Amino acid sequence: MSPRKRSAMEHTAQPGPASSECPDCHALTADLEAHKHWHSRLVHDIATAVDKDINRRTHSS
Numbered sequence: 517m518s519p520r521k522r523s524a525m526e527h528t529a530q531p532g533p534a535s536s537e538c539p540d541c542h543a544l545t546a547d548l549e550a551h552k553h554w555h556s557r558l559v560h561d562i563a564t565a566v567d568k569d570i571n572r573r574t575h576s577s
């Protein structure tokens with residue numbers, strides 16, 4: 517009997533480089549923390565723009 521060496525090592529779980537996927541928009545980013553900051557800033561910008569628009573409409577009428 518020849519004991520076969522089964523290679524239990526699979527090549528599926530290889531640690532990638534310093535890039536991870538954003539759980540929100542599934543974009544590959546090298547810096548997930550900075551990307552999350554970008555997300556919050558984007559949301560903040562949109563909220564500010566909408567607020568300005570609402571203010572403008574309210575004051576013009």
Ligand SMILES: [Zn+2]
Pocket residue numbers: 538539540541542543551555
């Ligand atoms: Zn994202």
